Amino acid sequence: MSSFDDKVALTIEGMDSKARGIARMDGYVVFVPGALVGETVMAKFVERRKHYGIAVIESILKSSDYRVPPKCKYYEACGGCDLQHASYDHQLHIKNELVVEAIGRIGKWPDFDVEPTLPSPQVWRYRNKAIFQARYQGGRKKLGYFAKGTHEVVEIDDCPILDPLLNDIYRLAKCAIEDSDITFYDEHRGKGLVRNVVVRSSLSNQKALMALVLSRKPYPTELNGLKRISAQLVDDKPFNLQGILLNINASGGNFVWGPSTLLLAGDDSLEERLGAFELCYGITDFFQVNVPQACNICKIVSEHAAGSGRILELYSGVGTITCFLASMCRHVVAVEEWRPACKSLSHNMAKNGLSNVTILCGKAEEVVTQKVKDGFDTVVLDPPRTGCHGDVLDFIGKIEPNKIIYVSCNPVTLARDGKILIELGYKPVGISPLDMFPQTSHVECVALMARA
Ligand SMILES: C[S@@+](CC[C@H](N)C(=O)[O-])C[C@H]1O[C@@H](n2cnc3c(N)ncnc32)[C@H](O)[C@@H]1O
Incomplete structure (x- = not known):
């Protein structure tokens, strides 16, 4: 060498x-x-x-x-995007190749068909959520994104993939919190209060929510300070900030949210419209970040599920796909582990007049073996990046639905899980990649499998 x-x-x-x-x-x-x-x-x-x-x-x-020249001036430093240097058409091509590579090389599916990547209706300013890092570094408070591969905070004044409303709120929050007595987390000393600032917005009504994720329970004086600043930000209504919450995550790690959330000011949820449905979600619930493209996912899933009577939907979140499924079949059993999301799911089904959904709250791998019987025509899966637990796949093999619709944000775990489903007697019918996350290498897929 x-x-x-x-x-x-x-x-x-x-x-x-x-x-x-x-x-x-x-x-x-x-x-x-x-x-x-x-x-x-x-x-x-x-x-x-x-x-x-x-x-x-x-x-x-x-x-x-x-x-192409990257649009964002922080592109080189920031760890957020990794494909801004490729033209948009080429990004779509790359994503297609990533799916083909994962399914063929890692999954070794014997035969499969990958459609061209569906472009995102919006390729900039599409994101309705940002998780900012708050750190005490270099002798001062910094709020921004982590740099590529490190925990060094890159401060920004505008993120071009983020909803402009959220950029405004980021700048507002940065000034308000930096000027206050509230401390930011110092990773070296393990001290300091605020670890993250999370902002989310609704495309349909242009309202936003913000949460401060704290490294510990605040002292009464700190809590009063946070409530005072929050009330000012919400009452002034400068940018339709409709609520500010506090979440305590003392454990650190990669998952942002801790178990307890408290409302500091305003309302605690956002509303979004997807097709004919109104969906409500809380600050800690999973919600798709690119709403027009999420609508396209729901339409593809609905087309695949057409003709199904009973559907088992695992990893249902607040019910984005559930609404579409419930409006076209006899009965849906929806399983979700995050308790606040189950509450939103129940609210969303009632709000949209969908009374044919049974909600089971718990880990899919435990719920399916303990509470779910057979008799489903179709199983819809939309797991996190890590994919499905082996017990979930075993259970599907036992109940033998006619179709499996697998929505995936990680082609590598889709390839792995699909391989197991093929061994259990399923045949891949088609894979539709969608660009949910323009300017990044992430790709979403909807795969349809049918009993061979
Ligand atoms: C990718 S999201 C999909 C949510 C929903 N289908 C949607 O489109 O909004 C994955 C969801 O699975 C939930 N989840 C993660 N692990 C789970 C598990 N082991 N069992 C059940 N739900 C789980 C998460 O809380 C999240 O709501």
């Missing part, structure tokens, strides 16, 4: 599941973030392991025709 000089010229041959360029040096695999297939780059190693290395671009010697 060639020696590892500080800088190496690399030709990009492929892409990995995170849309990083893949180059080879005498067979040794090197991942190059931000490089496109066909490019030759001068790159510098930042990590060298036995079987692979990671190198960052120093200069581009031969550029791809699909390379």
